[in-house]
Amino acid sequence: MRNRWCGWLVMVLAMMFARPAAAQDSARLVAEIDRFVRDSMPGMPFSGVVAVSRAGQPVLARAYGTAHYEASVPVTVETRFLIGSLQKQFTSAAVLLLQERGRLSVDDPLCRYVEPCPAAWEPVRLRHLLTHSSGIPDIFAVGFGQTRMLPRSHDEIVALFRDQPLQYAPGERFRYNNSGFILLGQIISRAAGMPWTQFMRDSLFAPLGMRNTGFADNAEVVAGMASGYSARAGKVIRAQFEDRTTATADGNSTWSTAGDLLVWVHALRSGRVLAPASLAAMFGTHIRLDSGARAGQEYGHGWYTQRTGGATMFSHGGVVPGFRSYAIHLPASDVTVMVLSNSELDVRPLAERVAAAFGFPPSSAQGR
Structure with missing residues (x-):
């Protein structure tokens, strides 16, 4: 078997x-x-x-x-897999690239791009969306998870959280937030003058030759795409259906291959995607996590940073029904680890075990 x-x-x-x-x-x-x-x-x-x-x-x-x-x-x-929130680094890079082109600034108020804009969002800046520190409730905190199989337009998705009060003052703390990245997709579209998915293809994927990366909807047949699975009572079952009428920039519909994602990380880190200042912002420290499973780590734009024993690891994961993904980059050795799965298993331990073989954390490497 x-x-x-x-x-x-x-x-x-x-x-x-x-x-x-x-x-x-x-x-x-x-x-x-x-x-x-x-x-x-x-x-x-x-x-x-x-x-x-x-x-x-x-x-x-x-x-x-x-x-x-x-x-x-x-x-x-x-094989092609849905990659979930690994999309957030594409979204972050797109925002920084548009900033380089003078089309927006990460210090712009959110309300410049949202009409009509809720009064509660007036103090929110784009950088707060990028760093999960806006205070806007996450879409999964307002019931989206129970109704994710229903078709919705972008406006209908935003309506789920737009009238909710802020949970804390913008910039006050980190709380992982898909809502902010859904809004960033809309902002990219407005600043670029085209759908955000097209901007991603034209400005990020095509220049790097990433032909195995794209966006899925309910109807499209994607050649080589895996189906997503879960488990029940020890048996493999199909994963919960999630509607993809509307692709969102938090990562509900983005698919890729391990090879394309390795190309992406190398191009990003080697300066082929962003200017040095933007690259420093993407992997820099913008907010420190004070609670949760990643307490003590830091967050940049689309990447977590963990520092242990003088060594640094950048990482991020992705979750959608039936799929899990995890990316790790070790800057000291220029090693990138990519794990993609079409089963609902936590793949972070596997990715970290591979990273340990390449020297992170240093104590693991010394004990081998």
């Missing part, structure tokens, strides 16, 4: 095999990933792709599980 679930492909650069030790290290890492997937994903089999690059070059890509259970189609490294 496990053999039917797991198809795999391992790519290791020829340069890494120049020394026997490098080949042994690579084989050990692959074996550890296999063992982690086998032993640490209870409830249903892990299904997805684990990929790593160093300095923009592929180190490994390994595929597991089933893209379509109904037809017994295996996952491959080219």
Whole structure:
């Protein structure tokens, strides 16, 4: 049964095999990933792709599980997945790029782009939306999760939270907020003079050759796209349906491949997407998290920052029904880890285990 679930492909650069030790290290890492997937994903089999690059070059890509259970189609490294909130880094980059072009400023008031604008939103600036510190209630706090299968226009989505009072003063604290990124999609459209999805394609994806990244709706057939699954009583079931009549910039409809996402992170970090000041803002510290599972970490624009033992890790995850994703970048070694899955399993531990093999946190590397 496990053999039917797991198809795999391992790519290791020829340069890494120049020394026997490098080949042994690579084989050990692959074996550890296999063992982690086998032993640490209870409830249903892990299904997805684990990929790593160093300095923009592929180190490994390994595929597991089933893209379509109904037809017994295996996952491959080219399989496309919904990526959820990994979209937030695309949205953040688009805002910063429009700022570079003089079309907006992150210090602009939100009400400049929203008409009519609720009085409660008058103190909110775009930077508060980017850093999850606006005080606007998250869409999932106002009942969206229970009705996410219903078709809605963008205005109908915003109407779910636009008349709610602020939960705190803008900039006062971090509280993860999809509502702010939904509004940023509307702002990108207004500033760019085109739908935000088109701006993403034209200004971010196409220049980097990201042909395996796009936006799904209810009707479109996306070649190579995995179906999303959950589990019930130990059995694999189809994930909850989520309507995609309207693509939102928080990540409800964005799909990609591990390969495209590795290309994206390398291009972003190497300065091919944003000017140095914008790049520094994206990965800089704008707000510190004082509670929750990430207490002590910092948030920039679309990336968390964790500092341990003098080392730094940037990361972010994504969640939509039937899919999970997690991205990690280690700036000291220029290593990027990407995990995409079409099952509702927490893939963050897997991504962090791979990151530990490349030296984060430093204590983990020393103990190996």
